[in-house]
Amino acid sequence: MFDSLTERLGxxxxxxxxxxxxxEDNIRDTMREIRMALLExxxxxxxxxxxxxRARQRALGREVVRSVSPGQALIKVVNDELVAVMGGEQTExxxxxxxxxxxxxxxxxxxxxxxxxxxxxxxxxxxDRKRVAVVSADIHRPAARDQLETLAGEVGVxxxxxxxxxxxxxxARGALEEARRSAHDVLIVDTAGRLAIDEAMMAEVxxxxxxxxxxxxxxxxxxxxxxxxAQTAKAFDEALPLTGVVLTKTDGDARGGAALSVRMVxxxxxxxxxxxxxxxxxxxxxxxxxxxxxxxxxxxxxxxEEAQQxxxxxxxxxxxxKLKKGKGxxxxxxxxQLDQMNQMGGISxxxxxxxxxxxxxxxxxxxAAGAAGQTTHMIAxxxxxxxxxxxxxxxxxxxxKRRIANGSGTRVQDVNRLLKQHTQMSKxxxxxxxxxxxxxxxxxxGGAGQIPPGMGGS
Amino acid sequence: xxxxxLFKGKKKDPAPxxxxxxxxxxxxxxxTAPQEAAEQEExxxxxxxxxxxxxxxxxxxxxxxxxxxxxxxxxxxxxxELLLADTGIDATRTILDTxxxxxxxxxxxxxxxxILRRTLVDMLVPRESEPSQPPPGQPWVxxxxxxxxxxxxxxxxxxxxxxxxxxxxxxxxxxDTFRAAAVEQLQQWGARVGVPxxxxxxxxxxxxxxxxxxxHARSRGIEIVLADTAGRLHTQANLMDELxxxxxxIARFDETAxxxxxxxxxxGSGQNALVQARQFGAAVDVTGLAITKLDGTAKGGIAFAxxxxxxxxxxxxxxxxxxxxxxxxxxEAFVDALLGNE
Ligand SMILES: Nc1nc2c(ncn2[C@@H]2O[C@H](COP(=O)(O)OP(=O)(O)OP(=O)(O)O)[C@@H](O)[C@H]2O)c(=O)[nH]1
Ligand SMILES: Nc1nc2c(ncn2[C@@H]2O[C@H](COP(=O)(O)OP(=O)(O)OP(=O)(O)O)[C@@H](O)[C@H]2O)c(=O)[nH]1
Ligand SMILES: [Mg+2]
Ligand SMILES: [Mg+2]
Numbered sequence: 001m002f003d004s005l006t007e008r009l010g011x012x013x014x015x016x017x018x019x020x021x022x023x024e025d026n027i028r029d030t031m032r033e034i035r036m037a038l039l040e041x042x043x044x045x046x047x048x049x050x051x052x053x054r055a056r057q058r059a060l061g062r063e064v065v066r067s068v069s070p071g072q073a074l075i076k077v078v079n080d081e082l083v084a085v086m087g088g089e090q091t092e093x094x095x096x097x098x099x100x101x102x103x104x105x106x107x108x109x110x111x112x113x114x115x116x117x118x119x120x121x122x123x124x125x126x127x128d129r130k131r132v133a134v135v136s137a138d139i140h141r142p143a144a145r146d147q148l149e150t151l152a153g154e155v156g157v158x159x160x161x162x163x164x165x166x167x168x169x170x171x172a173r174g175a176l177e178e179a180r181r182s183a184h185d186v187l188i189v190d191t192a193g194r195l196a197i198d199e200a201m202m203a204e205v206x207x208x209x210x211x212x213x214x215x216x217x218x219x220x221x222x223x224x225x226x227x228x229x230a231q232t233a234k235a236f237d238e239a240l241p242l243t244g245v246v247l248t249k250t251d252g253d254a255r256g257g258a259a260l261s262v263r264m265v266x267x268x269x270x271x272x273x274x275x276x277x278x279x280x281x282x283x284x285x286x287x288x289x290x291x292x293x294x295x296x297x298x299x300x301x302x303x304x305e306e307a308q309q310x311x312x313x314x315x316x317x318x319x320x321x322k323l324k325k326g327k328g329x330x331x332x333x334x335x336x337q338l339d340q341m342n343q344m345g346g347i348s349x350x351x352x353x354x355x356x357x358x359x360x361x362x363x364x365x366x367x368a369a370g371a372a373g374q375t376t377h378m379i380a381x382x383x384x385x386x387x388x389x390x391x392x393x394x395x396x397x398x399x400x401k402r403r404i405a406n407g408s409g410t411r412v413q414d415v416n417r418l419l420k421q422h423t424q425m426s427k428x429x430x431x432x433x434x435x436x437x438x439x440x441x442x443x444x445x446g447g448a449g450q451i452p453p454g455m456g457g458s
Numbered sequence: 459x460x461x462x463x464l465f466k467g468k469k470k471d472p473a474p475x476x477x478x479x480x481x482x483x484x485x486x487x488x489x490t491a492p493q494e495a496a497e498q499e500e501x502x503x504x505x506x507x508x509x510x511x512x513x514x515x516x517x518x519x520x521x522x523x524x525x526x527x528x529x530x531x532x533x534x535x536x537x538x539e540l541l542l543a544d545t546g547i548d549a550t551r552t553i554l555d556t557x558x559x560x561x562x563x564x565x566x567x568x569x570x571x572x573i574l575r576r577t578l579v580d581m582l583v584p585r586e587s588e589p590s591q592p593p594p595g596q597p598w599v600x601x602x603x604x605x606x607x608x609x610x611x612x613x614x615x616x617x618x619x620x621x622x623x624x625x626x627x628x629x630x631x632x633x634d635t636f637r638a639a640a641v642e643q644l645q646q647w648g649a650r651v652g653v654p655x656x657x658x659x660x661x662x663x664x665x666x667x668x669x670x671x672x673x674h675a676r677s678r679g680i681e682i683v684l685a686d687t688a689g690r691l692h693t694q695a696n697l698m699d700e701l702x703x704x705x706x707x708i709a710r711f712d713e714t715a716x717x718x719x720x721x722x723x724x725x726g727s728g729q730n731a732l733v734q735a736r737q738f739g740a741a742v743d744v745t746g747l748a749i750t751k752l753d754g755t756a757k758g759g760i761a762f763a764x765x766x767x768x769x770x771x772x773x774x775x776x777x778x779x780x781x782x783x784x785x786x787x788x789x790e791a792f793v794d795a796l797l798g799n800e
Pocket of ligand 4 (some may be wrong): 568612634640687688689
């Protein structure tokens with residue numbers, strides 16, 4: 001049911017890779033898959049549309065179209081955009097006001113407001129050493145006030161029982177007065193769950209807000225929630241307005257698209273994540289984590305990370321052009337390739353970076369990657385050469401070989417082997433660039449066992 | 459004991475009197491009067507409750523059926539409306555595929571509309587639907603499970619009210635021994651609707667509390683026990699194990715019990731509700747569903763995906779926070795509300 005985005009994109013990206021470049025066509029295909037992934041993550045449809053359009057615009061930008069690995073670059077664009085949209089602003093509470101600073105918490109029924117009040121109280125009193133008081137203005141749900149009073153006891157903050165008041169505004173006012181009198185730094189006010197379409201209840205919370213003039217008004221939203229989260233957030237923001245969002249129940253396996261919906265609809269920062277029922281299960285918001293979750297958990301993260309490992313696609317581009325022009329593949333080129341292999345953990349990356357490659361089996365890639373350990377040696381050898389030697393390998397005679405071996409801490413045989421492999425490789429590069437297709441080149445090397453072949457040992 | 463009168467929507471005729479065993483007949487007969495009375499006043503509430511759903515989705519769809527045949531644009535608009543109602547991509551696709559197939563020869567928009575309506579109603583027909591029954595002298599037991607905050611306790615309170623009004627004797631088991639004031643919440647519901655609540659302190663063993671309640675019910679001749687449990691996410695393996703244990707303890711008391719294991723789903727939840735249905739189903743053999751908070755959300759589309767995948771019957775929908783805000787699930791009424799049929 002929940003195909004990960006990478007699974008979804010698998011086919012599309014293969015096509016993209018095959019063509020070597022992003023076109024408006026394959027961007028459209030990819031964006032359709034991303035739209036699906038977002039919908040499956042419960043991002044609200046209007047938000048999906050808006051977001052996909054943003055990402056598409058960016059994808060059409062130079063950086064992706066020019067990239068030699070468009071598939072990864074495209075996912076990276078989407079991921080980056082997601083992180084950018086959701087993050088950016090500071091997520092700390094802003095309580096710089098004349099004490100007591102009031103935090104008002106509101107949201108739908110069962111979202112996790114009361115629990116969040118207790119978590120915030122604990123964080124502010126334990127971590128920030130504030131004198132915190134809490135109160136429940138929930139006169140609707142059975143035992144709502146018992147619940148908060150119990151939790152207050154657990155986390156060691158004062159619960160302000162307001163005698164005499166039996167309406168939400170009265171309770172809020174009474175508690176504020178009491179908190180002021182008892183010189184608390186912070187007062188956190190819980191409210192009853194309510195539907196955005198319930199006018200009487202929305203009026204009530206608006207009145208509570210007006211009476212308290214809170215420093216922070218937090219909207220608590222359940223990460224399990226669906227399409228309606230966007231509408232609801234909008235209605236609460238218009239009624240109150242909100243200063244931030246808390247996303248709860250993130251310890252589950254919901255993709256939590258509500259985070260994106262709420263953020264895009266209200267523009268208000270997500271300040272905390274609720275990640276459990278216990279009062280210490282409150283985390284600061286990390287947009288990158290939530291982004292990767294929305295897009296389908298770890299898969300995308302690793303893809304993106306791979307793409308981020310500073311592979312210089314420009315260099316690969318240059319090499320490809322150089323080869324196309326029929327220029328030789330010299331030792332500097334080999335060094336660059338080796339360097340990238342090192343960074344990417346194998347030849348697979350190189351395959352991806354070169355145009356017209358791809359389609360290798362996983363096994364081939366892994367075999368190839370096995371050779372990567374030796375690349376450090378090879379790089380050391382090349383580093384001990386002069387620029388002229390690198391450009392003109394045939395100029396490397398016996399004494400030069402000895403010097404190079406000494407300089408790189410290797411043996412003359414190793415230098416010989418490297419030179420031989422370079423000769424083979426440059427032949428194959430020539431062939432590959434003519435006929436296209438790295439796979440032929442691999443075959444030409446007698447299997448992908450060692451890249452370059454014969455470099456085993458030492 | 460047949461609780462069927464209570465599970466059914468008002469449109470359904472009660473089974474013919476001859477059908478029922480003696481006790482059951484009494485139960486059904488008892489229900490009839492108060493239930494009808496209750497429904498007289500509930501009808502407007504359901505309408506009000508589903509009004510949002512209707513205005514969002516129905517309004518949208520009604521506007522769509524302005525006088526054209528089924529073209530791509532219409533398909534796309536129906537698709538959007540379905541997605542907006544949390545129907546999910548797969549169920550939406552299934553619906554649209556059926557619609558394309560069936561409505562190919564439809565000439566008028568009202569034909570398309572009828573086909574869509576039938577498709578949606580068909581998708582809500584469960585594979586199985588009757589709760590099992592206890593041996594004579596044993597209480598009928600409903601175990602109520604679900605993720606945090608979905609509306610379990612409230613649904614139990616409302617159901618107790620309904621059953622009580624129908625003349626049944628009911629006891630509630632305060633099986634949520636974890637969350638702060640969960641016991642007090644259920645106790646207040648018990649007091650409100652006038653049924654006893656069997657409870658222990660927060661922190662005690664959930665299975666033990668429920669076992670207590672069952673023993674209590676048997677010794678007092680109480681007909682029905684509704685057992686609350688703590689909310690838990692299906693990803694929490696230890697808590698799911700605890701739930702399995704609760705179920706085992708109930709079965710040890712009476713091997714036919716629980717007679718219904720009701721999974722309570724939040725009507726505002728998104729695609730994860732499917733995973734919940736799957737996971738709770740696997741852990742404790744869920745036999746029925748309740749979908750709550752349908753008074754507010756423009757949703758309900760999730761019902762299609764869930765019934766389609768699990769085959770489980772939706773027993774009730776919650777349309778508010780008051781004791782009377784529980785409705786037996788009626789697929790036709792539900793779809794009509796969704797489509798905006800007058
Ligand atoms: N797993 C998990 N459960 C949570 C989290 N936050 C809250 N809960 C649980 O969700 C349920 C509802 O939480 P409450 O704090 O009572 O929600 P509320 O918004 O105050 O509910 P109402 O006052 O009825 O509107 C409880 O079972 C909480 O323990 C969270 O981050 N993770
Ligand atoms: N509007 C509306 N609110 C509902 C409905 N059902 C439950 N609620 C509210 O949702 C909130 C959570 O309900 P509970 O019954 O406490 O949920 P729960 O599943 O028992 O929660 P935990 O035990 O904490 O997991 C409460 O504020 C209820 O009043 C409904 O049908 N409509
Ligand atoms: Mg609360
Ligand atoms: Mg409960």
